[in-house]
Amino acid sequence: MRKLIWQFLVCASVSVLFGSLPALAQVDRSLEGDKKCTVCHGENWSKPILTIYQTKHGVKADGRTPGCQSCHGASAEHISDPGSKPPNVVFGAKSKNVSPVAERNASCLGCHESNVLSRSHWSGSQHESHGVACTDCHELHSPKQKVLNPVTQSQVCATCHKAQDAQIHRFSRHPVLEGKVTCSNCHNVHGSVGPKLLVKESVNETCYTCHAEKRGPFLWEHAPVTDSCTNCHMPHGSNLSPLLKMKAPMLCQTCHSGDHAKNMYSAANLPGGNVTTANGQLPLGSQSPAAQGNARSCLACHSTIHGSNHPAGAKFER
Ligand code: HEC
Ligand code: HEC
Ligand code: HEC
Ligand code: HEC
Ligand code: HEC
Ligand code: HEC
Ligand code: HEC
Ligand code: HEC
Ligand code: HEC
Ligand code: HEC
Structure with missing residues (x-):
C-alpha cells in the first residue's frame, strides 16, 4: 500500500512537471x-x-x-x-x-x-x-544567455522595442543599463494579469515593490499619485529629472488652472487666507521672487507632492 501511494505521488508530481x-x-x-x-x-x-x-x-x-x-x-x-x-x-x-x-x-x-x-x-x-x-x-545552446543577465537583458528587448530602448538611454532614467533595475523587475514578459505585462496588477503596485514609501497611507493624498505614477513620471526615462513628463509649473498646470496656479509669482494670486504664518504673511523665504521662481517652481512651497502626513499638510506644503 505504501509503495502504491509512493508510486502515485511520483506519477502525479512528474505529470505536473511535464504536461506532455x-x-x-x-x-x-x-x-x-x-x-x-x-x-x-x-x-x-x-x-x-x-x-x-x-x-x-x-x-x-x-x-x-x-x-x-x-x-x-x-x-x-x-x-x-x-x-x-x-x-x-x-x-x-x-x-x-x-x-x-x-x-x-x-x-x-x-x-x-x-x-x-x-x-x-x-x-x-x-x-x-x-x-x-x-x-x-532565450538562446539555449549558449552558457551565457543575454536575457538572463541583468546587464545585457535590455539589449535583447531592444531588438524589437526601439522606443523604450531609446528612453532608457535618456538623461534621467532607472539604472537599467547598469543592471541594477531590469525590464523584468517591472514586466513579466511571460504574461501577467496586469496591464502592459506589468508584474503587478497596476502601475502603482509595480512601483511600490521598490518605492514602498510612496504607498502611504497619507493623511492627505494627492489624487493623481494614487491614480497612477505615470500621470507625472515616464518609467523608462526622460530628459527632465526625476523621470518627469514635464517640468513644473507646466506639469502642475496641465491639471491646475486657477489664478494662483497660472501665476505663482504674484503673491496676490495666492488663495485667500492662504498664509501659514501667525501674522497672515507669507514666510519671508517664500516671498522673494527668487524663491518662488527657482527651478523648484511650485515645489518650492508644495514640497510633499506625493502626499502628506502633517495635520496642516492639506496643500502639500509640509
Ligand atoms: C524536458 C524538459 C524541458 C524542455 C523540453 C525544455 N526545458 Fe527549459 N528547463 C528544464 C529544466 C529541468 C530546467 C532547470 C530548472 C531548474 O534548475 O530549476 C530548465 C531551465 C530553463 C531555463 C532557465 C535557465 C537558467 O540558466 O536559469 C530556461 C530559460 C529554459 N529552461 C527555457 C527553455 C526553452 C526556451 C525551451 C524550449 C526551447 C526549454 N526550456 C525546453 C526542462 C526543460
Ligand atoms: C532546451 C532545448 C534544446 C535542447 C535540449 C537542444 N537544443 Fe539544439 N537548439 C535549440 C534552439 C532553441 C536552437 C536555435 C539556436 C539557439 O537558440 O541556440 C537550437 C539549434 C540547434 C542546431 C542548429 C545550430 C545551427 O547550425 O544554427 C543544432 C545542430 C542543434 N541545435 C543540435 C542539438 C543537439 C545535438 C542537441 C543535444 C546535444 C540539442 N540541440 C539540444 C534548442 C535545444
Ligand atoms: C548523420 C549526421 C547527422 C545526424 C545523426 C543528425 N544530424 Fe542534424 N544535421 C546534419 C547535417 C549535415 C545538417 C545540415 C543540413 C543542411 O544544412 O542542409 C544538420 C542540421 C541540423 C539542424 C539545423 C537545421 C536547420 O535547417 O537549420 C538541427 C537543429 C539539427 N541538425 C539537429 C539534429 C538533432 C536534434 C539530431 C538528433 C535527433 C540530429 N540533428 C542528427 C547531420 C546530422
Ligand atoms: C520577451 C522575451 C522572453 C520570451 C519571449 C520568453 N522569455 Fe523566458 N525569460 C525572459 C526573461 C527576461 C527571464 C528572466 C526574468 C524572469 O524570470 O522573468 C526569463 C526567464 C525564464 C525562465 C527561468 C526563470 C524561471 O522563472 O524559472 C524560464 C524557464 C523561461 N524563461 C522559459 C520561457 C519559455 C518556456 C518561453 C516561451 C513560452 C519563454 N521563456 C519566453 C524572457 C523571455
Ligand atoms: C522578437 C521581438 C520581441 C522581443 C525580443 C521582445 N518583445 Fe516585447 N513585444 C513584442 C511584440 C510584437 C509585442 C506586442 C505588440 C506591442 O505591443 O508592441 C510585445 C509586447 C510587449 C509588452 C506589452 C506592451 C503592451 O502594449 O501591452 C511589453 C511590456 C514588452 N513587450 C516587454 C518586453 C521586454 C521587457 C522584452 C525583453 C525581455 C521584450 N518585450 C522582448 C515583441 C518583442
Ligand atoms: C520601473 C519600471 C519599468 C521598467 C524598468 C521598464 N518598464 Fe516598461 N513599462 C512600465 C510601465 C509602468 C509601463 C506602462 C506605461 C503606461 O501605462 O503609460 C510600461 C510600458 C511598456 C511597454 C508598452 C509601451 C506602450 O506605450 O504601451 C513596453 C513595450 C515596455 N514597457 C517595454 C519595456 C522594456 C523593453 C524595458 C527594459 C528596457 C522596460 N519596459 C522597463 C514600467 C517599466
Ligand atoms: C526594481 C525596483 C524598482 C521599481 C519596481 C521601480 N523603481 Fe524607481 N527607482 C529604483 C532605483 C534603484 C532608483 C534609483 C535610485 C538612485 O539612483 O538613487 C529609482 C529611481 C526612481 C526615480 C527618481 C529618479 C531620479 O533621477 O532621482 C523615480 C521618479 C522613480 N524611480 C519612479 C518609479 C516609478 C514611477 C516606478 C513604477 C513605474 C518605479 N520607479 C519602479 C528602483 C525601482
Ligand atoms: C503629480 C505628479 C506626480 C505623481 C503622480 C507622482 N510623482 Fe513622483 N515626483 C513628482 C515630482 C514633481 C518629483 C520631484 C520632486 C522634487 O523635486 O522635490 C517627484 C519625485 C519622485 C521621486 C524621487 C524623489 C523622491 O521623492 O524620492 C520618486 C522616487 C518618485 N517621484 C516616485 C513616484 C512614484 C512611485 C509615484 C506613484 C506612486 C509618483 N512618484 C507619482 C511628481 C509626481
Ligand atoms: C494629473 C492631474 C494633476 C497633476 C499633474 C497635478 N495635480 Fe495637484 N491635484 C490634482 C487633483 C485631481 C487634486 C484634488 C483636487 C480636489 O480635491 O479638489 C489635486 C490637489 C492638489 C492640491 C491640493 C488642492 C486642494 O484644494 O486641496 C495641491 C496643492 C496640488 N494639487 C498641487 C499640485 C502641484 C504643485 C502639482 C505639480 C507638481 C500638481 N498638483 C500636479 C490633479 C493634479
Ligand atoms: C510661494 C509659495 C507657493 C508657490 C510657489 C505655489 N503655491 Fe500653491 N499654494 C500656496 C499656498 C500658501 C496655498 C494656500 C494654502 C491654504 O489655502 O491653506 C496654495 C494653494 C494651492 C492650491 C489649492 C488652492 C487652489 O488654488 O486651488 C493649489 C491647487 C496650488 N496651490 C497649486 C499650485 C501650483 C500648480 C503652483 C505652481 C504653478 C503653486 N501652487 C505654487 C503656496 C504656493
Whole structure:
C-alpha cells in the first residue's frame, strides 16, 4: 500500500512537471540517447552545440533535463537523411526550415508551462498572441544567455522595442543599463494579469515593490499619485529629472488652472487666507521672487507632492 501511494505521488508530481509526459517518454534523454545526434553534431560541428551541457539543460543528473530530442523532436528522417530532411523542430529564426512559432513554443511549454517552472499566463499574453517565440529571447545552446543577465537583458528587448530602448538611454532614467533595475523587475514578459505585462496588477503596485514609501497611507493624498505614477513620471526615462513628463509649473498646470496656479509669482494670486504664518504673511523665504521662481517652481512651497502626513499638510506644503 505504501509503495502504491509512493508510486502515485511520483506519477502525479512528474505529470505536473511535464504536461506532455507521453510525448517525452519516448525520448532517451541520457547522454547515451543524445549520441544519436552528437555523432554528427559534436566537437567538429560548425556551431558550438555541446555547450548545452554547460547550461541548466545539460544537468543530466537531474531527471527532468531534456535530451536533444526533447526540444528538436525524435527527427528519425533527419538522422537517416540529414541532407534533405530537417529535424522535426528547427528553432533557428534564420533557417529556411524554421518551424512555425507555435511548434517551437510547444516544445518548451511541454516542460515549462505548468506549476514548478511556471509560465502560467503565457497563453493569450501580448508576446504569445503576437507570435513571439521563447527562442526569440532565450538562446539555449549558449552558457551565457543575454536575457538572463541583468546587464545585457535590455539589449535583447531592444531588438524589437526601439522606443523604450531609446528612453532608457535618456538623461534621467532607472539604472537599467547598469543592471541594477531590469525590464523584468517591472514586466513579466511571460504574461501577467496586469496591464502592459506589468508584474503587478497596476502601475502603482509595480512601483511600490521598490518605492514602498510612496504607498502611504497619507493623511492627505494627492489624487493623481494614487491614480497612477505615470500621470507625472515616464518609467523608462526622460530628459527632465526625476523621470518627469514635464517640468513644473507646466506639469502642475496641465491639471491646475486657477489664478494662483497660472501665476505663482504674484503673491496676490495666492488663495485667500492662504498664509501659514501667525501674522497672515507669507514666510519671508517664500516671498522673494527668487524663491518662488527657482527651478523648484511650485515645489518650492508644495514640497510633499506625493502626499502628506502633517495635520496642516492639506496643500502639500509640509
Ligand atoms: C548523420 C549526421 C547527422 C545526424 C545523426 C543528425 N544530424 Fe542534424 N544535421 C546534419 C547535417 C549535415 C545538417 C545540415 C543540413 C543542411 O544544412 O542542409 C544538420 C542540421 C541540423 C539542424 C539545423 C537545421 C536547420 O535547417 O537549420 C538541427 C537543429 C539539427 N541538425 C539537429 C539534429 C538533432 C536534434 C539530431 C538528433 C535527433 C540530429 N540533428 C542528427 C547531420 C546530422
Ligand atoms: C532546451 C532545448 C534544446 C535542447 C535540449 C537542444 N537544443 Fe539544439 N537548439 C535549440 C534552439 C532553441 C536552437 C536555435 C539556436 C539557439 O537558440 O541556440 C537550437 C539549434 C540547434 C542546431 C542548429 C545550430 C545551427 O547550425 O544554427 C543544432 C545542430 C542543434 N541545435 C543540435 C542539438 C543537439 C545535438 C542537441 C543535444 C546535444 C540539442 N540541440 C539540444 C534548442 C535545444
Ligand atoms: C524536458 C524538459 C524541458 C524542455 C523540453 C525544455 N526545458 Fe527549459 N528547463 C528544464 C529544466 C529541468 C530546467 C532547470 C530548472 C531548474 O534548475 O530549476 C530548465 C531551465 C530553463 C531555463 C532557465 C535557465 C537558467 O540558466 O536559469 C530556461 C530559460 C529554459 N529552461 C527555457 C527553455 C526553452 C526556451 C525551451 C524550449 C526551447 C526549454 N526550456 C525546453 C526542462 C526543460
Ligand atoms: C520577451 C522575451 C522572453 C520570451 C519571449 C520568453 N522569455 Fe523566458 N525569460 C525572459 C526573461 C527576461 C527571464 C528572466 C526574468 C524572469 O524570470 O522573468 C526569463 C526567464 C525564464 C525562465 C527561468 C526563470 C524561471 O522563472 O524559472 C524560464 C524557464 C523561461 N524563461 C522559459 C520561457 C519559455 C518556456 C518561453 C516561451 C513560452 C519563454 N521563456 C519566453 C524572457 C523571455
Ligand atoms: C522578437 C521581438 C520581441 C522581443 C525580443 C521582445 N518583445 Fe516585447 N513585444 C513584442 C511584440 C510584437 C509585442 C506586442 C505588440 C506591442 O505591443 O508592441 C510585445 C509586447 C510587449 C509588452 C506589452 C506592451 C503592451 O502594449 O501591452 C511589453 C511590456 C514588452 N513587450 C516587454 C518586453 C521586454 C521587457 C522584452 C525583453 C525581455 C521584450 N518585450 C522582448 C515583441 C518583442
Ligand atoms: C520601473 C519600471 C519599468 C521598467 C524598468 C521598464 N518598464 Fe516598461 N513599462 C512600465 C510601465 C509602468 C509601463 C506602462 C506605461 C503606461 O501605462 O503609460 C510600461 C510600458 C511598456 C511597454 C508598452 C509601451 C506602450 O506605450 O504601451 C513596453 C513595450 C515596455 N514597457 C517595454 C519595456 C522594456 C523593453 C524595458 C527594459 C528596457 C522596460 N519596459 C522597463 C514600467 C517599466
Ligand atoms: C526594481 C525596483 C524598482 C521599481 C519596481 C521601480 N523603481 Fe524607481 N527607482 C529604483 C532605483 C534603484 C532608483 C534609483 C535610485 C538612485 O539612483 O538613487 C529609482 C529611481 C526612481 C526615480 C527618481 C529618479 C531620479 O533621477 O532621482 C523615480 C521618479 C522613480 N524611480 C519612479 C518609479 C516609478 C514611477 C516606478 C513604477 C513605474 C518605479 N520607479 C519602479 C528602483 C525601482
Ligand atoms: C503629480 C505628479 C506626480 C505623481 C503622480 C507622482 N510623482 Fe513622483 N515626483 C513628482 C515630482 C514633481 C518629483 C520631484 C520632486 C522634487 O523635486 O522635490 C517627484 C519625485 C519622485 C521621486 C524621487 C524623489 C523622491 O521623492 O524620492 C520618486 C522616487 C518618485 N517621484 C516616485 C513616484 C512614484 C512611485 C509615484 C506613484 C506612486 C509618483 N512618484 C507619482 C511628481 C509626481
Ligand atoms: C494629473 C492631474 C494633476 C497633476 C499633474 C497635478 N495635480 Fe495637484 N491635484 C490634482 C487633483 C485631481 C487634486 C484634488 C483636487 C480636489 O480635491 O479638489 C489635486 C490637489 C492638489 C492640491 C491640493 C488642492 C486642494 O484644494 O486641496 C495641491 C496643492 C496640488 N494639487 C498641487 C499640485 C502641484 C504643485 C502639482 C505639480 C507638481 C500638481 N498638483 C500636479 C490633479 C493634479
Ligand atoms: C510661494 C509659495 C507657493 C508657490 C510657489 C505655489 N503655491 Fe500653491 N499654494 C500656496 C499656498 C500658501 C496655498 C494656500 C494654502 C491654504 O489655502 O491653506 C496654495 C494653494 C494651492 C492650491 C489649492 C488652492 C487652489 O488654488 O486651488 C493649489 C491647487 C496650488 N496651490 C497649486 C499650485 C501650483 C500648480 C503652483 C505652481 C504653478 C503653486 N501652487 C505654487 C503656496 C504656493
